[in-house]
Amino acid sequence: MHGPRDSLGFGGGGGFGRARTLAVPDAGPDAAANSTTTNGTGTFGTRRRAIIVPAAPVAEPPAPLAPSRPDWRQSHHPVARRWLATCLRIEQAAARWLRVHDLGRDIGSRAWLHGAATCATLGAAALALWPSFAPLQAAPLSLPNEAGLAAEFAAQGIRPLRAGAGNGRHFAATARVTHLAAAPERPTITMTATLGEADSLARMLQRSGLAQADALQVSHLVGTALPPDKLTPGTRFQMTLGSHAGPLDPRPLEQLSVRARFDLALDIVREGGALRLHQRAIPVDTTPLRLSGAVGASLYRATRGAGATPQVVQDYLRAIDSALPFEDIAPTDRFDLVVAYKRAADGVGEMGDLLYAAVTRDGKPRAQLLRWGSEGAFFSPAAMKGTGSETQSSALAAPVAGHVTSGFGWRRHPILGYVRMHAGIDYAAAWGSPIYAVSDGTVSFAGWHGGHGEYVRLDHGGGIATGYGHMSRIAVGPGSRVSRGQVIGYVGSTGLSTGPHLHYELYRGGQAVDPGSLSLIARRTATDPAQLAAYRARLRSMVALPASAHLLSR
Helix, strand or coil, rough: CCCCCCCCCCCCCCCCCCCCCCCCCCCCHHHHHHHCCCCCCCCCCCCCCCCCCCCCCCCCCCCCCCCCCCCCCCCCHHHHHHHHHHHHHHHHHHHHHCCCCCCCCCCHHHHHHHHHHHHHHHHHHHHHHHCCCCCCCCCCCCCCCHHHHHHHHHHHHHHHHHCCCCCCCCCCCCCCCCCCCCCCCCEEEEEEEEEECCCHHHHHHHHCCCCCHHHHEEEEEEEHHHHHHCCCCCEEEEEEEECCCCCCCCCCEEEEEEEEEEEEEEEEEECCEEEEEEECCEEEECCCEEEEECCCCCCCHHHHHCCCCHHHHHHHHHHHHHCCCCHHHHCCCEEEEEEEEEECCCCCCCECCCCCCCCEEEEEEEEEEEECCCCCCCCCCCHHHHHHHCEEEECCCCCCCEEEEEEEEEEEEECCCECCCCCCCCECCCCCEEEECCCCCCEEEEEECCCHCCEEEEEEECCCCEEEEEEEEECCCCCCEEECCCCCEEECCCCCCCCEEEEEEEEEEEEEEEECCCEEEEEECCCCCCHHHHHHHHHHHHHHEECCCCCCCC
């Protein structure tokens, strides 16, 4: 809506409710401030002061202004005069009632209340005139009444597709279409079945679709070549099933193949209506496999990268740790190991136990260990010769599961009350806790031993012996051989003791020493010359093996 002071595209300018200020070139600031705007009928509107900035002198006269179009407000037409009078009344009413007041000043005054009411009224009017953003409702689609057009709309519509329905035109079958009474089936089916954990061969074959008679016959035939419990879980059976004899009959077994052992394959074939077993021996090469490479940043990653299985790597690390601390192995050293390996003629390989473990530096072995003996333990050449000493660390940090309460040295005896030498270490532990031998040895004493109560002493050879006192019960006898980690007795409080604990002593050359000063026990082993010669020959054969080309760690 345009007021009387809007130009509506004509010459001049202004805004609704605002008077235009006529700038008089020769008048001063006061004359410009007190000037009024007229339209030929008198003075109207609210006058406002205007700040007139003196124009800077210009060198050239301003260009002549283009002639403006005649203003409709200067017209003397009766309609224009009435419209102008109405706009003036609205403007005067707005000037009286719609006053602009700073609501931050004169709070609570009449002018402030008037301004607050004006703001609330304008806000309510704006909310009342808030447009709606609801979607427009489209006109419903009216389908034609003709049957042909309705079917065409249904065929081309996309709404049924959302529900998974088929769509489009459907054509009736012609003479070229042949009706079938039943769907055709494949004459044979090839499938693979895997024997599961705690499963039987007959049940697995029946779940695969074989008839009960065929499954039982296959299980019997396989049992004649291999005991059923020798089939490991995960064994895969490749089967070929024939066509159905009847609509409800299972498919008959035509052929079955299975690798029953690493060196044995079984084939069951239907011949003349009966199933027959054929055994095929698979040639296997059992030459050990040698893996070698640089240690690098990680000995574990290097051996795994060379192709060793996780179990072989664990055995290798455990064997090397018994002879050489890992801190002494440099990244430039080389690992060397030999494992039992079986290679079948069909290209399948299987890695076995670790046979040889070594670490070399500059071509010289820093540690060499060979699996030897019926127990499968690893021995170094120095231990087999008997001229050196084999050092082995105790498998246990302490001979009992407990904590130290009294160390080695002079102390005041808790019962006798005077200071004397405490020739051992006391471990506090629960009554009846097992006591272990810290190393292999022979029981030199087992029984009551004065203030030690029930006491056991072990001789480990090389002048090294250990003693265990205050036991509640002894589990070994004098003269018996014990191995490292074997239970020799149980914690008690016999003898001069104030509570259940273990008194642990260490003797070197018959003299009591601090048990904490010795972490390795060295002993000499005497070896049969024939055994030593066989050991050396076996060691030379391992070292002479070539490194595997396809598994070599670069």
